[in-house]
Amino acid sequence: MVRPLDPPERMLLGPGPSDVSPAVLQAMARPTIGHLDPAFLQLMDELRGMLRQLFGTRNELTLPMSGTGSAGMEACLVNLVEPGDRVVVGVSGVFGGRMAEVARRAGAEVEEVQTPWGRAIDPDDLRVGGHAKLLCVVHAETSTGVLQDLAPLRAVADELGALLVVDAVTSLGGLPVELDAHGVDAAYSGTQKCLSCPPGLAPLSFSVRAQEVLKARRSPVQSWYLDLSLIGKYWGAERAYHHTAPINPIYGLHEALRQVLDEGLEARFERHRRNARALRAGLEAMGLELPVPAAERLDPLTLVSIPDGVDDGRVRRALLDEWGLEIGGGLGAFKGKAWRIGLMGASSTRRHVTTCLAALADVLGRGGHPLAGDPLAAASAQY
């Protein structure tokens, strides 16, 4: 007989999931009700209103998809791509590469604009070839900790005659997204990053223009499960059954969004900025290098080089086993070469920063890596 689960106590400082507040966990544990219950329909409407505030949009078609962030990515692409469509994708990490792969599987002719991992993409590089159906970029590249400025991209998309599609998985709720101000046509996110909600849902938003492209399709959306022309009728006025909505995860997201708006978006972004500054100061005081140029760094996720001679796996295992602290390993070009430290949502606190620096100093120090200075003092100076 399998024993009841008993998850260990962790402090989640990886690239997601982040720590989830007790109120969100308790919201998920409220009794399940039906997906067509009038009380649930009201909760759906409230949730959509809150999501619009976070996304900075008035888009009617704003809702959480019933899957993780990658399902949100796939939903944006399969609803907008038809076979043979030209799609330009900026790729400087895992998630840009994933967008390209998903678009190819939807039948697109994909042009990848490659930039070295750990750097933002120069918007001018995205002005490639003639007309494109979509221009796809990652706002916050979770594999590298790089921020892509959205401001110049609408003009590039207009030159290409393209819809602008944005991955906001690691940005939503941690830094300004502002879909309408930046002329973004389709965006998706995940719940387990700066929203501090368990993974399982993918907030998504489509502009009126993107909805028109969806309506004008000549071929059916290849995915029935992710078909927004059907899902929009359940979340919209028709309330037409499509699939059974994930009731309790939606409870959790409802509470997580409430907490974000209760804190206030500006206060929340400032909290993420302040804690990221302190973490970086502490890491640099230890003599660790941050490969991403200062102007391109993400507040919710910091990339830090693993010093020569330090065993990646041993350090992360010691942090987990001895300190209950999870940080992320590197991906792709940074595999074994860098760690990813997340300060997202409920994990972006002075307590998390301090514990992380103390634990890392302890484990590295015991591993024989000399510390250049006092990381805790350097971090404290930022508060």
Add this chain to the structure above:
Amino acid sequence: MVRPLDPPERMLLGPGPSDVSPAVLQAMARPTIGHLDPAFLQLMDELRGMLRQLFGTRNELTLPMSGTGSAGMEACLVNLVEPGDRVVVGVSGVFGGRMAEVARRAGAEVEEVQTPWGRAIDPDDLRVGGHAKLLCVVHAETSTGVLQDLAPLRAVADELGALLVVDAVTSLGGLPVELDAHGVDAAYSGTQKCLSCPPGLAPLSFSVRAQEVLKARRSPVQSWYLDLSLIGKYWGAERAYHHTAPINPIYGLHEALRQVLDEGLEARFERHRRNARALRAGLEAMGLELPVPAAERLDPLTLVSIPDGVDDGRVRRALLDEWGLEIGGGLGAFKGKAWRIGLMGASSTRRHVTTCLAALADVLGRGGHPLAGDPLAAASAQY
């Protein structure tokens, strides 16, 4: 400011979600840990072992997909279908029709074998045309409350040279599924029916033969999110990151499976049988008609005709508002003509049966529908 959610008390007797036990809800509320945490990897292994017991299979590739039951359906079809493949689908309700639609969107040449709604499909009718890649049937048709006997289907699939694909959404955990005994190659289910877990995950199992078909594909799986050749590497020995697993919903499923096995499969099936018998006896005592022939009825879901002159919406609204009791409306051919009463998992109890009969007698009686007999006495006689 949006107020905290406060879902009303319900007794869920619709076609799913069913009532969820407090232990499962509390499991979902345990602190989130990382998707590569050793403690989570162990929990995944335990969960897969329990799923295999419920499915009656030794299939290595048995896991929960990160989406609802419909995502499980789509996963089975898009992993096994390549453009131009011939697929035979038995259709006698919404979910058979959905399988056909999903297969068409994956590029299949679909042959639908239609049978009147409310009846099981004659296996001989499925012997159509020459070779087919897949033979798809619904074990428990949630839209009609009909059971499809799986026993004769392997022989039919062999004649077609086809893999046998089964929708077990409303059967898993409520009646015997026994994939290996019936030679099923691919099956999927949902968590919110007889497992009594909140909706959001789709248990799935592929036979060795289905895995070989997947490996031998000439074209990539059109869905990256549902690509089992990638997902199998995360749930298998490689532990290769694909997407962030829905941690807390998986906690809930782990506990729900534990409860099923703790009760014992045979005892659980017998409980579903007994309560279904009592419900049917009570409904018939009230003079209500059950359109499905006795030999083809599902224990977890009973279809009952709405008497002439009775207002469907008024009755269901009164049950919900005055009794906190949800039953399901009809779908497709039965829209406005029948109700669907679910007795699934934690909702399959004598208390649920009795309350449902009492509530229905009250609401129908006040609506002027004469009762033919004493439904509660008729139900009690079955215990």
